[in-house]
Amino acid sequence: xxxxxxxxxxxxxxxxxxxxxxxxxxxxxxxxxxxxxxxxxxxxxxxxxxxxxxxxxxxxxxxxxxxxxxxxxxxxxxxxxxxxxxxxxxxxxxxxxxxxxxxxxxxxxxxxxxxxxxxxxxxxxxxxxxxxxxxxxxxxxxxxxxxxxxxxxxxxxxxxxxxxxxxxxxxxxxxxxxxxxxxxxxxxxxxxxxxxxxxxxxxxxxxxxxxxxxxxxxxxxxxxxxx
Amino acid sequence: xxxxxxxxxxxxxxxxxxxxxxxxxxxxxxxxxxxxxxxxxxxxxxxxxxxxxxxxxxxxxxxxxxxxxxxxxxxxxxxxxxxxxxxxxxxxxxxxxxxxxxxxxxxxxxxxxxxxxxxxxxxxxxxxxxxxxxxxxxxxxxxxxxxxxxxxxxxxxxxxxxxxxxxxxxxxxxxxxxxxxxxxxxxxxxxxxxxxxxxxxxxxxxxxxxxxxxxxxxxxxxxxxxxxx
Amino acid sequence: xxxxxxxxxxxxxxxxxxxxxxxxxxxxxxxxxxxxxxxxxxxxxxxxxxxxx
Numbered sequence: 244x245x246x247x248x249x250x251x252x253x254x255x256x257x258x259x260x261x262x263x264x265x266x267x268x269x270x271x272x273x274x275x276x277x278x279x280x281x282x283x284x285x286x287x288x289x290x291x292x293x294x295x296x297x298x299x300x301x302x303x304x305x306x307x308x309x310x311x312x313x314x315x316x317x318x319x320x321x322x323x324x325x326x327x328x329x330x331x332x333x334x335x336x337x338x339x340x341x342x343x344x345x346x347x348x349x350x351x352x353x354x355x356x357x358x359x360x361x362x363x364x365x366x367x368x369x370x371x372x373x374x375x376x377x378x379x380x381x382x383x384x385x386x387x388x389x390x391x392x393x394x395x396x397x398x399x400x401x402x403x404x405x406x407x408x409x410x411x412x413x414x415x416x417x418x419x420x421x422x423x424x425x426x427x428x429x430x431x432x433x434x435x436x437x438x439x440x441x442x443x444x445x446x447x448x449x450x451x452x453x454x455x456x457x458x459x460x461x462x463x464x465x466x467x468x469x470x
Numbered sequence: 471x472x473x474x475x476x477x478x479x480x481x482x483x484x485x486x487x488x489x490x491x492x493x494x495x496x497x498x499x500x501x502x503x504x505x506x507x508x509x510x511x512x513x514x515x516x517x518x519x520x521x522x523x524x525x526x527x528x529x530x531x532x533x534x535x536x537x538x539x540x541x542x543x544x545x546x547x548x549x550x551x552x553x554x555x556x557x558x559x560x561x562x563x564x565x566x567x568x569x570x571x572x573x574x575x576x577x578x579x580x581x582x583x584x585x586x587x588x589x590x591x592x593x594x595x596x597x598x599x600x601x602x603x604x605x606x607x608x609x610x611x612x613x614x615x616x617x618x619x620x621x622x623x624x625x626x627x628x629x630x631x632x633x634x635x636x637x638x639x640x641x642x643x644x645x646x647x648x649x650x651x652x653x654x655x656x657x658x659x660x661x662x663x664x665x666x667x668x669x670x671x672x673x674x675x676x677x678x679x680x681x682x683x684x685x686x687x688x689x690x691x692x693x694x695x696x697x698x699x
Numbered sequence: 700x701x702x703x704x705x706x707x708x709x710x711x712x713x714x715x716x717x718x719x720x721x722x723x724x725x726x727x728x729x730x731x732x733x734x735x736x737x738x739x740x741x742x743x744x745x746x747x748x749x750x751x752x
Contacts, residue, residue, distance in 0.1 A: 398619070402612045406602050416599060419591045420619060422584075423626055444633055455622055463615050466536055470607070491713075505705045510712030517716065556723040560716045567712040571705055670720070677727055684734050691741040695748065 250345075253338045257346025258353070264323065265354055271319040272354060275312040279362040282308045283369055292370045301370045302432030306425050308366075309359055310392060314414045316355050317396030320347050321404040330404070334468060344397065344464035351393040359385060372436050381435045387449045388428035391456055395420055398460045401467050424452040476676055483669040490663050498659060507571045510564040516664035517560035518586070520671050522624055524554025525593065529621040532614035541686060544610035547617055548600060549678035551593050553671055558590045573637065582638035585627040592620045606689060 265272055286304050291297070324330035333343055367374065374381045396417055403412045427449040434441035494512050501508035528551040535543035565583070566576045577583065596616050603609035631640050642652045643660075 395619075398615075402599070402615060403602075405605075405608065408602055412599060412602055416592075416595045416616065419588050419595060420623065422588050423623075448633070452622075456619075459619060459622075463618065466611065467615055470611075505702060506709045507705045507712070509709050510716070513713065513716040556719050560719045563715045563719065564712045567708050567715060571708045674723070674727065677731075681727070681730055681734055684738065688734065688737050688741060691738065691745065695741050695744040 250339060250342045253342035254345035254349065257333075257338065257343055258349040261320070261323075261347060261350030262353060265350070270323070271316045272358065275315045275355070275358045276361060278315060279308050279312045279358060280365055282311060283362065283366055287369055297370060298372060298437045299433060301366075301372050302436050303429040304370075305366055305432060306388070306429050308362070309355075309389070310418070310421065310425060312358050312362075313351075313355050313389070313392040313396055314417065316358070317351050317393060317400045317417075318410060318413055320351050320397050320400045322400070322409060325404065340465045340468040341461045343468060344401065345461060347400075348394045348397040348460070351397050352390055355389050355393055356386070359389060374432075374435055376438050377435045380431065380441075384428055384431045384435075384449065387453055388424055391424040391449070391453050392421060394453070394456050394460050398456075398463070398467070401464075424449055427452075476673065479669065479673045479676070483666060483673055486662075486666040486669060490659070490666050493659060493662075498656065501656075504572060507568055510568050512659060512663045513667075514561055514564040514568065515660055516667045517557045517564065519664050520667045521554045521558035521561060522628065523668065524550045524557065524671060524675075525589070525621060525624045528554065528593075528596075528617050532617035535610055535614045541606075541610070544614065545679055545682035545686065546675075547614065548597075549682050550675050551596055551617065553674045553678055555590060555593060555597075556674075557667065557671065558586070558593070562586060562590065578637050580637040581630040581634040582627065582636045585623065585630050589620075589623045589627050592623050596620055606686070 283304075286308070290300065290304065292301070321330065324333060334340075338346075363374075366372070396413070399413055399417045403409045403416070406412055427445040430445045431441050431449070433439075490512070494509055498509075500506050528547045531543045531547035531550065534540075535547060562583075565586075569578070570576050596613060599616055600609055600613045603612060630636065631638055641647050644652065644657060
């Protein structure tokens with residue numbers, strides 16, 4: 244068997260392990276989902292969803308809510324392994340570091356996607372917007388942005404896992420780096436909601452950041468996860 | 471010897487900067503459209519370039535640390551990131567003052583301005599991360615990884631006025647436009663002031679680097695002082 | 700009038716650029732002092748420990 248499939252299958256094993264663990268305990272899943280709904284309700288007081296210009300800003304609000312949920316989920320990604328020294332065991336296992344990292348990122352991605360898709364109808368109902376104008380564009384944006392959030396988030400989750408202030412440091416470090424892809428997602432979502440054309444640059448930006456973040460994270464996973 | 475070299479470097483930077491100020495104020499004429507205010511540009515752009523060079527070197531030093539695992543590179547990366555931040559602040563503040571006159575507003579959420587601000591925030595985050603990790607090896611390794619990630623924001627800032635229609639003026643230097651957008655005399659002045667600021671940054675780096683090494687010394691002394699007691 | 704404001708803001712710009720550098724140099728100097736003191740205290744501590752041994 245060549246190296247690439249074994250790496251991917253090892254990554255998938257890790258992802259499955261994380262997903263199973265999450266589905267059993269539902270630690271971050273429940274927290275992230277209820278946070279999303281609470282934030283959607285809270286924001287409806289800060290910004291009037293019945294306002295005429297609500298179509299202009301509701302997409303931005305959605306991404307704000309999603310990024311909060313994302314921080315919650317990636318925070319647990321490596322922290323979960325601290326109990327019983329599971330992280331040490333994983334490092335000692337024959338799974339390559341890049342596969343370990345990729346698996347964790349994929350698990351976070353799937354969990355966050357689940358949360359996002361579940362919360363999406365609530366968003367559409369609360370804010371009276373329809374995403375059916377360009378569903379494929381929206382789903383692609385959702386997947387690309389969620390991947391950017393989770394791949395970078397998982398990387399920084401690994402970087403901050405041993406800190407006492409982990410929960411504080413992670414968002415402080417990750418959010419500024421996520422601003423360009425999040426802005427791209429906000430602009431595209433605004434276009435999907437209002438039906439206005441979206442400049443191509445935002446798509447390129449989103450894909451570009453996905454590629455750069457993924458490449459850097461996979462290349463540096465070895466360094467971060469071994470001492 | 472090192473002390474004397476530092477004093478010499480400091481003196482040279484100071485003299486150079488004073489000479490540049492003299493030329494900026496008394497030799498060069500006002501800009502046609504903008505009047506006197508355009509002169510802050512001689513600090514605005516060289517300030518940014520200095521900061522960007524610091525960020526770039528921080529990335530390179532961090533990579534060098536990851537390759538060689540020598541403390542020297544870690545100290546250098548930490549020192550140069552910190553030195554870059556005041557120059558980034560210089561760039562942002564002079565830019566705001568210029569914007570107040572030319573645009574009538576202090577700040578606008580234009581991709582160039584926003585991404586320059588984000589870069590500064592990310593590098594401030596880098597320094598916070600360093601403070602938060604007690605173990606020296608882990609601190610060096612993790613902050614090096616972050617410095618490499620952080621550099622993407624610098625590239626984004628640099629390219630943003632090509633990628634987007636920005637309120638921030640487009641490229642003016644002839645290496646990027648092919649010439650004709652800027653008076654050669656003014657471009658020379660920019661190069662001079664960039665050199666002067668780089669000299670200053672080099673001096674600050676030397677001082678900050680020594681402090682970083684001393685910090686490391688303190689950490690090992692502390693371990694010694696607190697052991698077996 | 701506008702010319703005067705233009706000129707004043709140019710002055711502000713230069714003042715700000717230099718203030719930033721001066722503030723940073725001041726923080727460097729204070730840190731230098733703090734580090735020196737810390738080294739001295741630690742060395743004293745270690746010397747005392749050696750003596751008591």
